[in-house]
Amino acid sequence: MSTTPLRPSGRQPDQPRDIRLTRDYTRHAEGSVLVEFGDTKVLCNASVEAGVPRWLRGKNQGWVTAEYGMLPRATHSRSGREATRGKQGGRTLEIQRLIGRSLRAAVDLKQLGEFTITVDCDVIQADGGTRTASITGGCVALVDAIRYLQREKKLKKDPFKQLVSSVSVGLFKGTPVVDLDYPEDSRADTDMNVVMTEQGGLIEVQGTAEAGAFSRAELNAMLDLAEGAGDTLFDHQREALGIRN
Amino acid sequence: MSTTPLRPSGRQPDQPRDIRLTRDYTRHAEGSVLVEFGDTKVLCNASVEAGVPRWLRGKNQGWVTAEYGMLPRATHSRSGREATRGKQGGRTLEIQRLIGRSLRAAVDLKQLGEFTITVDCDVIQADGGTRTASITGGCVALVDAIRYLQREKKLKKDPFKQLVSSVSVGLFKGTPVVDLDYPEDSRADTDMNVVMTEQGGLIEVQGTAEAGAFSRAELNAMLDLAEGAGDTLFDHQREALGIRN
Amino acid sequence: MSTTPLRPSGRQPDQPRDIRLTRDYTRHAEGSVLVEFGDTKVLCNASVEAGVPRWLRGKNQGWVTAEYGMLPRATHSRSGREATRGKQGGRTLEIQRLIGRSLRAAVDLKQLGEFTITVDCDVIQADGGTRTASITGGCVALVDAIRYLQREKKLKKDPFKQLVSSVSVGLFKGTPVVDLDYPEDSRADTDMNVVMTEQGGLIEVQGTAEAGAFSRAELNAMLDLAEGAGDTLFDHQREALGIRN
């Protein structure tokens, strides 16, 4: 019987951190959600703009996209401001492409009309899992932006298809764990981000072996954990949005 | 006897907005202050790093600098992310130079040792006066960063000289008013930012006629208002920091 | 009775440098003025182009803007060419925004028609006060550009409102002085740039304490000096343009 817990936080392997979703966090955005996965805090602002990108014009559909940023001191040591360096880094671009793809799975773009919804995910405080928190909180902000369009009578049909949420899983000291915080993330052997739908479908699976390799059995154990946490995340999203299950 | 108030907010000409200074707002920065001037909310994170910029090396002194940013949807309509556009705009650079100069007036750089303190001021929500709020809150974060260095026994003497705060004043419909919010700022004839010391000295005076010109008498009336608001601001700073007057 | 003059140049505190305004300095620009404030020499070229920036289209008005640059060896030691570094620095952007705002105070944009006048201020030789010289000389070039439009019968009404000029003032060794040259500017306690109209109004007041702070009384003493120098500057502008007072 082990007295030392596996995880630095003392959490069980299948236990996600405390999740909090605060709507209307700022007042200008059509959807504004502060999402907290433990000490990771991301402000997700969904902005509605008339019109679509050039390559979609005249196709009678809308667009959903995302941008991601980190405040310079969201992390343990200060990292240079991307606006000062004159470009977004590869990691930033990779993350915001992932968030955008994931959120588009929540919406039927054909029913959105010629509107663009941009979901800005800005990390106020980082402790691991900023991209999964961004997707989970960004989806709630996206729903609020769609509701805004509906209140304004700008949409004929409801473009909302399904909730989308995301969580990280990984192998930490050989054991599959869910929702890694920074102390785990920085030492994990394998790190995987999973994006899921309410119906149990997979939208994105991105697993990376940081040391060695991982087996099919480990992959399946990690996906089981992600599914379990997904139930919790969808509950939080539905509760925040006042949706009955 | 007027029944319609001059100011959209109903405030008196010499009445600043509600000010709030929340310390330790995030957990990584050596100083982390959320400053609120009414609906304007700026997160001011002060980061301590060993070393000084190249041009100060070997001069046996420290450095204080500032960076400023605005979350894309801090404003009424979304503005493009500067990191995406690949450069900071002229307004941003102008503001962060002002904040840096102002905060250096609070510190004796000769007593700071070879440390650099960078104060990141990121606007979470904008409603006018983001640069004055940044200076006022940034000064509190700066003091916390200095206290951190003192707790860590990294400093021989106390580099803190004086509190610095800032407020805007302007001519709104011909009347001098203090601490303009966005509805006033966008229609003011003259807009002036004043940076002050506790001892009543002026650090920066930046007045701009947006329409017509302003007279010496109007300049003096505006400075009187700034002085009055300065008393309030210094009270808030001292209270937040637990400094007896 | 002091035998050592206060100012390195031997000038009296209220004495500006020799001012020279040479029109038609180059032959292509619609307005081309070489302005000299002592050893500071700035070439101000005003260019007229049909059309206005995108955000002004269809508003039935014109636009006046400015750009500022410094030849790499205008200064004591060579500074890198901004075109080579790939961006304009914060100081450059700050100055050209100030020049543009100031020159717009000389013109009724509603009467300018859909024309854009760009005033390029390029410093050939620097000895302090390049931004004030740019405004003073740029205003003359701007008037020449308006006259060109009038000769070409492109304007229905006269958009010229008033002359605008600028001078620096400061506290040098504790004494208020006007039109600081580089040896003064680099050691001044306070530096202030004042932009004025012929009618005695203030367009911009930008005062910065480089060391310590400055008092209301000192501010007023400096503004008195600026007003006095303004009379001289307006005389030079009127004489150069052949305008009777």
Place this chain on the structure above:
Amino acid sequence: MSTTPLRPSGRQPDQPRDIRLTRDYTRHAEGSVLVEFGDTKVLCNASVEAGVPRWLRGKNQGWVTAEYGMLPRATHSRSGREATRGKQGGRTLEIQRLIGRSLRAAVDLKQLGEFTITVDCDVIQADGGTRTASITGGCVALVDAIRYLQREKKLKKDPFKQLVSSVSVGLFKGTPVVDLDYPEDSRADTDMNVVMTEQGGLIEVQGTAEAGAFSRAELNAMLDLAEGAGDTLFDHQREALGIRN
């Protein structure tokens, strides 16, 4: 009995394209491999340079990294040159980060000494699967670069750990297929890139639902196909390198 094949190319679902690995394709690089997956042709040049990036200095280890590019007319229609546009796009950065991570799994960096091996993967002709071809061919070029270091007696131990290869799998018209070419890739419901080791371990799994979502069962069917193709790929790599199985 179906007479119309599922796949545009007429291949069986589990049948990869013809693979070709041509070593010593150019003469300057320490490892130079042209990899062909059908009509997809990528030149993989591995360059050895003494020294490591700044953040690894003094850690007594080497570094392996990758860069990815596409000739402007590698694709059906010409795409702008990234050097002309002034930056690498998000897709490019994402791919080269993936290639670099994957190739590092082939090497024990601790045994590489303070050398950096950069693997440039430049797409000469694209027909789907450029990133998987890059990893598969890049690994062979990497081995050649290590052999070069060994011939030059620059290494004490052999840093080579294992071969790494990669293939894409996806759901095309509902059926799992392997090694998608462009006509399949552009219409697939799900697209997944798998990076594997000779020992059957997984290095990277990146699956994306382009339409709808995919199930755990579909994920497993796709991974089975990837494993099968992996056998073929490792055979080609070993044969090209003259390694006996």
Place this chain on the structure above:
Amino acid sequence: MSTTPLRPSGRQPDQPRDIRLTRDYTRHAEGSVLVEFGDTKVLCNASVEAGVPRWLRGKNQGWVTAEYGMLPRATHSRSGREATRGKQGGRTLEIQRLIGRSLRAAVDLKQLGEFTITVDCDVIQADGGTRTASITGGCVALVDAIRYLQREKKLKKDPFKQLVSSVSVGLFKGTPVVDLDYPEDSRADTDMNVVMTEQGGLIEVQGTAEAGAFSRAELNAMLDLAEGAGDTLFDHQREALGIRN
């Protein structure tokens, strides 16, 4: 009687390297030619696009332009990728301007219709003379692109005017030589690139003294060599294109 040959390669002073022109090297471009001047290998892809640059619109003519790039390890030591550095270097821009000007001499732009042909010249392997090889191979790719437009019945008249080819000449150890390879080029006293027409006319002459200066007599001797090599180059172009002399 000399036993040591002058040239490192053993070639005669007037002997160009083996020339090879391979058409249809890749399958997407309208013209795709691999040109080899000995070990120098350049892929020249000509792309046809409808439309012309903004400044040519409505002028009822076409446009021919070129872009040039070098794979990072085309050279002895790896050079940084221009896309990574964020800009094309001066040498690259200079070369692609030369190629574009030279190729435009082959075409009557008035007969091209409103099409733009972009010739991308990407150096796969460099051994001196990449710009002359690019022009020589690029011209063949350009002819193929024109033939494509003719097959597609997009042109009324034939815009092809004449073949254009290019070769380098130089002074190596005091002796005029033709088609310098890298070992010669890097030590030549004078280097000259000559672009010629089939009719014996000169399109470009760019001679540079790397050490000392060159005389009119030396200039003439070099041009004689270029003319002689031109005959060979035009023969190769005609043979590749199936044009009878």
Place this chain on the structure above:
Amino acid sequence: MSTTPLRPSGRQPDQPRDIRLTRDYTRHAEGSVLVEFGDTKVLCNASVEAGVPRWLRGKNQGWVTAEYGMLPRATHSRSGREATRGKQGGRTLEIQRLIGRSLRAAVDLKQLGEFTITVDCDVIQADGGTRTASITGGCVALVDAIRYLQREKKLKKDPFKQLVSSVSVGLFKGTPVVDLDYPEDSRADTDMNVVMTEQGGLIEVQGTAEAGAFSRAELNAMLDLAEGAGDTLFDHQREALGIRN
């Protein structure tokens, strides 16, 4: 007998424009020359800095380089500022590389010590021939910078080797002419820039056919004209520098 002159300016084919070289034009640069070729005016400032570029360190030699710029309204219509656009154009880079190479021919870099001389050539007013004027004036500024180093006793030997000057020649309406001004340059069939030494040697020959091609005979006629003008240019340089022939 023709009564209409060939050249718009009325000059004879072999007649260069009035040349003027004004030394000490600005006061900070070690060499400062305003060069005028008729209405073309270029300010050439030579700056001395201790140290050499990284790739020359420890090689016990100096370096001479050049930068070129054009004030936005040096030309008939305003062209965008390169600092604003964020990069130097291809034409600018090509010209400054030519100027640098040409000026290095005037100096024995081995005798220059570890100093870098940067010659900034900024075009105040353009009327054709800005690059040839830059080389001719830049060489005088370079000599002044060397003399400065000699006065300061920083050099052991004299690094000055020879004067270098440059002029353009071309075919205008089929006739060879020298020193083309803008009206000629913009309509010339062939344009050639020639850089020469006092001893009659050629440093650079850059001839471009703008329409058709040019023959060997035309090339020789143009070079004859350049040689003739070279005599005049060297006389002006020697006179300006007080060098007896």
